[in-house]
Amino acid sequence: MTSTTSSLDDFPGTAPAPAVRPDRRWAGVALAAAVLGFYGAATLVYERLQLFLDAGHRTSCDINSWLSCGTVMRTPQAEAFGFPNPFIGIVAYAVVAVIAAAVLAGARFAAWYWWCVQIGVTLGWAFVLWLWWQTTFEINALCLYCMLVWVVQTVLFAHTTARNLEAGVLPAPAALRRAGGAWAWFASAVLLVLVFGTVFVRFAGVILPA
Template sequence: MTTSASALDDSPAQRSEPAARADRRWGLVALMTGLLGFYGAATLVYERVQLFLDAGHRTSCDINSWLSCGTVMRTPQAEAFGFPNPFIGLVAYAVVVAVALAVLAGARFAAWYWWGVQIGVTLGWLFVLWLWYQTTFEINALCLYCMLVWVMQTVLVVQTTARNLRAGVLPAPAAVARGAEQWAWFAAAALLVLIFGTVLIRFAGVIFPA
């Protein structure tokens, strides 16, 4: 009963104003994270092209031995699918921005469409987690623009999940669906503390030399 009632959020004929306002809030968050994520990916694409043209190119975030985009870009993990990873970000964040703008303009999408958005942002976040593990524990170097993408993707996946729980797209108990958006920012912050706390511990020796 709860799911069918909340699913009315995605019915154009019966959509409530509070649900519409909630979707506009999601649209603003998605637009912000999409634009910043696109900026990070575009900057990485530019730097990767410069490395293709000049193998000795020093990237804009080559700060030291452990905070270096160039070091990360020169590893096999930077081309997980046979081409530079940032190209994925360019396409994915362009889609996010397009969906966000459509929602802000008043567009309404069916539940199956929101399932597609949910799957897309979740797969993107899982890929980010893989990259976080690789840079932190295998490559032993960090990339500033990559970390910007980590933050944006984490916020995006949590906010999208909260939106879909509230709208009844993702089945959940009524209490969870009602409280999802209230706890979304806390959940995103907790995940980021875990991610960057691990990075801080891992690189503590070089960040805080004895």
């Protein structure tokens, strides 16, 4: 008597549901980060245009003397490359959103492409760190929409690095590659605690009541 039990391998047209790949996990986080980052950058561009039209314009995040987008926007650091920094964010986050949407739709990219994504995201995060230093220790004022960009760029950097480690794009020991997806959120949290912890200490004198 022959067994009637068969596996999916017996049917060429049938395959088990694919496991969630690290690039698809990355894409979900990256798309959300890109949308939030684009919103923050677009809002800053709008407010900058209002300042251009009316030098006395009060921006939507001018809350007090130290939490003021208008103060930050009027500094040379706000135009590091000769034009308002948020224009960079609009283009960069639009590109990230397109890549993330393509991955969610099933697109797969070569390792060199992911290297380009990694380099771009890392340079963006380095620029964010420079802006954080400038606003915290040189300008002595903070911008709410800028801080939103700090958050999303940090999360994007951590998850892009984790994705590329897990997928083998970045060389790393096997144990680190396997743990990539697990530590991405933890790394994001640690980096943000360091960034905003420094901000809190720096502005503690005006944040905390006397």
